Amino acid sequence: MNVPNKVKHFAWKACRNILATKENLRRRNITKDSICEVCGKQEESTSHLFWFCDHAKEVWSSCKLSFPFEIQPSWDYMDVMWFLQKWEEARPGLLERIVMICWGIWKNRNEARHGGKQQSGQAVSRSSLRLKRAGVGVVIRDEEGQVIAVLYRKLHTQLGPLESKAKAMEVGVKFAREVGIRDVLFEGDSLVLNNAIHGLNEIDPSVQNVVR
Ligand SMILES: [Zn+2]
Structure with missing residues (x-):
């Protein structure tokens, strides 16, 4: 550490x-x-x-x-x-x-x-x-699982667990755009975040400790 x-x-x-x-x-x-x-x-x-x-x-x-x-x-x-x-x-x-x-x-x-x-x-x-742990890592792989690009970015604000995941997703999307990848699949383990991105629900802060 x-x-x-x-x-x-x-x-x-x-x-x-x-x-x-x-x-x-x-x-x-x-x-x-x-x-x-x-x-x-x-x-x-x-x-x-x-x-x-x-x-x-x-x-x-x-x-x-x-x-x-x-x-x-x-x-x-x-x-x-x-x-x-x-x-x-x-x-x-x-x-x-x-x-x-x-x-x-x-x-x-x-x-x-x-x-x-x-x-x-x-x-x-x-x-x-x-x-x-104030940093996010992004790894882009091709369909065979080979690593194409890696990025680590420090975050200067203190974020909660859900906000960190949202920030990581944002960094990932921007990074994919920067390296010119358009056809891309994002993986995440937060149901709350995935639903929010797909417009399925509002982010309810009280849920974040239940669904990670
Ligand atoms: Zn005292």
Whole structure:
């Protein structure tokens, strides 16, 4: 899995404990108050923000990633990364997924501080894990199944599962036109989308979790 550069940069700052958490700002005498604004109970340290705040706990329980060890309040972010590294072989990809979710927590925390909405735990974990799959692949084959053309395009917006499939179909149609293929068959596994394209029904967002 590829971690985007902005997430790598975030992780580097978290490991060096130089993120502008309220605790770090107080230490540098920039602010006096260091209480977490989400729970109002404890200092907003890196460890509180990512692991021990009620909101962080909600994020971790909603994404159903199980940690192979128990994080201790005295640990730095770096300690957590170090332990995760040791588990990389047994639980491949876990470290990256956890870093992506931490980045989501940090992003949401900053948005909420600047007047944005505090997202639910589930919304934070979903949108941060979705970031890694923000791209569509299109493969064009001839009638014998031979690959004629391949395209991979990154998507810059975050889309839900159904919207991603619709976008992939749009990219596919445009790509076929670009390479000059007119007689073409599109395959898709979404009944909702296929019906919508054929004008059989309206897209009803409540159906998307049932029919994929
Ligand atoms: Zn808190």
